[in-house]
Amino acid sequence: MQTLPRRHHLLSIIATGSLAACTTTATLPPPAAPGISLATMQEATRTLASDEFEGREPGTRGEGLTIAYLAEQFAAAGLEPGNDGSWFQDVPLVEITGSNFAPLELSGGGVSLSFDYATDWVGVSYRQMPRTAINGSELIFVGYGINAPEKGWNDYEGVDMRGKTALILVNDPDYSTETLEGPFNGRAMTYYGRWTYKYEEAARQGATGAIIIHEDFPAAYGWNVVESSWSGPQAYADTGTGGMDQTAMNGWITLDAAKAMFDAAGLDMEALTAAASEPGFEAVPMNLAVSTSFDNDFRRFTSRNVVGVLPGNSRPDEYVLHTAHWDHLGRCTPNEEGDDICNGAIDNATGTAALIALAEAHKEAGGTGRSQVFLAVTAEESGLLGAEYYGANPIYPLSQTVGGVNIDALHVTGPARDVISIGSGKSELDFVVTEALAAQGRVLSPDSSPQAGRYYRSDHFGLAKRGVPMIYLKAGIDLVDGGTEAGMAMDEEYTAHAYHGPDDEYNESWDWRGVMMDLELYYAIGRDLGNRSDWPNWYPQDEFRMIRDASCAGEGGC
Template structure:
């Protein structure tokens, strides 16, 4: 009963704080998004001149907003940044790629039939001659689900070909969460498992629906410079060759090897599936790889708590995008990243301003702009593995990524729908703005594993990644969903993701009132939200309980 009363009291305090939420200026949000996504910032690629400009701009804005530096310690003083060492790899020149079936060779063009990533296993070059190809289903080994797509196959010297997403995607039911993607469906997992299986390489068959994005996104994200956190044994996580192939090419390749792609895909959705060699089919690849260790930066602003400064609420967003890459149909080579994620970075700056201008919170609040999200959540992975402020005393992480820069919606969503107190509180608070919660509309896209809250969540920290709603006050759900489809098809990870003068930013401004209230309520309480009892993240959080006493 005492716990229930304490919870009700805390929520009533949160409700009162919600009523006092500050207003956010749409013009500021628009201007900051415009600047960050301008050509001058060159697509905000890590370890480029664009990074330097981005750090200078964001730090200047945080400083002007009234924040204090919260990054690395140097001579007893906090810096504005946290150094993030990364391995940077890029293919030198044009890779030589081909497949051969029955002795008949076919040259492949990087970015067309295939998108090969620069090697991240430490190799200085990739020289593969006639490596056998093997179809390995979804590339999943999940003992707890009694599932093994490899079944003892020796992949040494071979290239595995696998499907994207989970075995449940097509049917919507089964051992992998139905339509909701598990981590086994993520391309990052598939490369990791291929390395564990000893494969020389892994090719993922791209299909738009199960990937949740088109080939243009695959090409633009995988044929440019690659990054990874610095690892002691990179080959334990990355096979020598990593890449994607187009579905139509895969279907034709299987056919020439005497196999039916669709029939094998149906088999791969069953526990009884066994890997199938593409008889007579081999792959050859030859390209040099330039690899070096560079240092990128997370940007960290902070407000120190007045009563419990060692307890921390984090707001996060990634500042990076894809930088300069292959030209689109109009010849544009700058991947500006206006929505993804200049919007979230602008939100972070303005959230910091709101806290700095308001009453000082009891707990500390950190505003964390992370690097290299587009390369695999690397900045947030680094921070959560080497936190500046202990994760055991981190109250929660509230992440913003690719917010809608147009008008307000009647609803909102989050990446995934993991059960936790933090989400319950967000849903309850939203009612004060007449906003309803809609569970992740595309759980099959695996957004829970694609945003910067995930590295914190897997270490037990309660974390959400906020998503703008689709049920627009002006135009309803039809307008919101149409805009989202158009963005995914025509702008996402493409040079066309540019700032528009017509964007009102009134929806973002309203949403930030909600997110401010959530964080402010936590920062002025003694609450420690947790995951549900059956959550896979609960044990990690409970393991640090002693730190919070």
């Protein structure tokens, strides 16, 4: 029998929903069908993930095809244009494309190191400048790069970062613990662990550059994801400042490159990493200077969110929100077969297709008391930019938005006995989820990778941080066919070999049973939120509770 290339082996595993080592099979009773169309899911996912759409990169021909298709499908589903008669919300962006990357060079104390772009390091600039050049910037190890006054934690205390480059550990200080207890929620990542925060804080500190040390486990993805995501055109929100309030360069380096840096500096990386995990850590000058350079081409353009609404029957000025990002990476690093289109079939053609299918189902059922809003956002892969723009410029007042669900990457691995709630224990929406799951005969499982900080990595975050309770669910891993061993293996296989790469492609043999069960769950949650009269809130200790309370205290709120 011919051995399949890795790509086809991966697709065959996902398509059949089974592993050779897992032979047990079982069936679940089919849940009540609310009119969610499998044909719609398949056709919309197939279309959005086709090569014709070129990976759905914002600002390209692929965007034009995508948003036109979504507007057409929203209309066919029975929605009304959601932005004052328009299907679209303009999102101003700037795209910066780096080229001619010099090596990342370190020198000092008789030491000279050179690291190759893509293989050892990647970097970008948020500044709208034709050339980025860092010449002899002093390298400072700042631990996890956190300044959290409410926790009495400041990795930058006593350090003047102007003109210097921060070397930063990924995640936050207590990610390696086995529990969820600790100053930064133990194994569960907080926003302080996200790369977005680390670059923002380095800029606030006046740093010239910021470089994060990559490790697979605390980052929750391999170097291949970093290299693919951070090369090629990068889109950012066009704030009108030209990006001059940001560092000159933000980047990543491999763990091996970082170890070489510490060795060259005569420092014990393991000991300093341990010290950085404890209160009172003080930044360490490495007595090395960083230099690199690259050119930048940039263009300003307007991308678009796509929004449709199904008006409420009795309280149309109260809203339930459904979000999914329509964008992906466009063209990216080719695979072994030369394919350079990152089609983003699972991530997130599936979630975008779900908006269409759910809209059809809610329309067929006659709507709910509250209005149902379906928002397909742009530029998630560039840093949640479309959702962030909507959060800062909401079409529907956030104080009148009861809450919502975010749909990102539905996995076609077959039916599961469970669903994973990312960020469970944050809001009273937990009760809505568990009730809907009970009706399906399924259970809620804890986040299997809390160190990944996934609650802060998808589009609901731009709304959550402004007080709107949002649910973010992921496919369960306790599969009916094969159990948790099969579920974890397929999840790891997708992350390692398809996620953010050209092999995330549509497959006609996918097992859609689990996807349809998850859609029925989203449907039930939407109906519940749309018909109930109360306003679920964040739990009292949650970081977003005070924001929601203030919003509800305003005129016409909650």
